């Protein structure tokens with residue numbers, strides 16, 4: 001089913017339990033190569049847990065994850081990064097005592113990139129170009145801890161783009177708590193990277209207008225299960241979805 | 249490239265080599281001990297400062313290197329110059345296991361586990377008196393036939409220059425990025441493709457190795473080893489040195505080790521009260537200036553320059 005090469009990422013009956021609590025239950029998703037997929041759902045429905053499962057920070061209790069038809073759910077996060085998966089965190093995680101530029105260099109110098117670290121000057125130029133693109137270039141030598149929340153969000157997003165090859169970008173609430181100007185920078189970079197580099201995105205977001213503008217399709221997660229899938233307009237009319245949002 | 253580095257190191261060595269010519273025998277001894285602490289503090293800074301793994305077993309690794317080398321030399325007739333590296337390697341190997349044990353531990357738990365390890369080691373040294381001579385202490389063959397501190401100075405200096413250089417190479421390479429990233433946010437480092445397990449182990453091994461080397465050499469210099477070296481006070485002194493000089497700066501532990509060793513020598517007549525003074529100093533430093541003397545210097549320097557220009 002995934003051998004046709006169209007599906008980039010598939011999860012099969014993915015389940016994650018924390019003691020008695022089932023955070024993700026029997027979740028099966030198929031993400032097409034080049035797609036921008038939205039993940040929406042009420043608070044506590046399991047969206048971040050899903051991101052953690054795909055990126056490898058959590059081990060699934062049951063089920064499987066495939067990237068390009070190869071099973072990846074036994075791999076550690078750094079090896080998944082080597083396979084082309086990168087992520088951001090709901091609460092931005094930057095390296096606070098490193099400069100903005102140094103933050104950008106970490107993924108490019110990391111084990112996941114083989115001997116790319118040997119081309120240090122080239123990596124620095126790539127990082128500077130990306131910082132320019134997200135309008136953080138003037139801050140490259142500032143410590144990350146001096147950045148605002150929105151700038152932290154920009155930085156962690158830009159940092160992820162340093163990985164090569166980058167196939168799948170998982171973003172957890174990239175628009176939460178950022179001002180409209182930064183929001184549009186983030187939107188533009190997602191669109192550009194998708195169009196020009198063919199990067200596939202899975203974006204968890206509560207921001208319906210942004211989701212509408214960006215995402216081809218959305219998956220609605222409720223109590224750990226996927227209860228609907230389609231365009232935002234389609235799912236918005238499904239009674240189960242409306243109920244999940246009102247009830248949850 | 250490598251040639252240039254060797255010339256630089258030789259120049260540093262040549263520059264520092266004449267220092268004892270102005271000093272008396274006892275003071276040269278004090279300088280030697282400070283060089284021992286320089287290696288200890290700098291290698292602890294790798295694991296605790298740069299990587300954020302606040303290990304409290306560094307002094308135990310030094311003693312491990314010391315006892316390993318001494319016992320091998322005494323019982324198997326191994327030359328001291330081989331015993332010292334074997335001591336370092338064994339400390340490094342044990343560092344690997346302790347590091348592995350602590351992989352999943354965070355801050356306080358890692359501190360507790362490594363402290364418990366050091367305590368167990370100290371007690372083992374005391375109890376295994378048939379081999380170690382316990383609290384009586386083990387008299388150790390000295391490296392040189394002469395007891396003159398001056399001769400040891402040249403070896404200590406060589407060891408310190410080589411040790412610091414190798415540590416500098418690590419922190420200024422990509423591994424330095426990994427270490428700092430791990431300290432700031434281990435999950436993020438892992439998700440950005442850093443093999444955090446591998447590199448945390450690596451730093452544990454390297455830092456224990458240097459502690460073992462320093463401890464072994466120190467043992468063959470002083471001529472006596474005892475479980476007192478694994479007393480928590482020894483670890484506390486290292487912490488004080490690194491924090492006073494500047495945690496997570498390269499020069500910090502070097503400056504801090506020399507400064508505290510000299511200061512504690514000047515205040516020798518006050519005995520244990522010195523520890524209270526040092527502890528107080530650390531608390532004040534943590535309040536006003538977390539980067540220690542190096543941070544202070546960095547702040548004062550621009551102001552000074554501006555003042556001079558005016």
Ligand SMILES: Nc1ncnc2c1ncn2[C@@H]1O[C@H](COP(=O)(O)OP(=O)(O)OP(=O)(O)O)[C@@H](O)[C@H]1O
Pocket residue numbers: 018021022023041042043044045046047048049050090
């Ligand atoms: N590490 C964990 N240990 C225990 N329970 C967890 C853990 N992580 C998540 N949970 C629980 O799993 C459920 C799903 O949480 P998750 O963070 O995935 O939701 P979410 O959809 O991301 O919510 P939000 O919209 O608030 O970010 C919640 O009930 C949460 O309390």
Ligand SMILES: [Mg+2]
Pocket residue numbers: 047048049090172
């Ligand atoms: Mg969440």
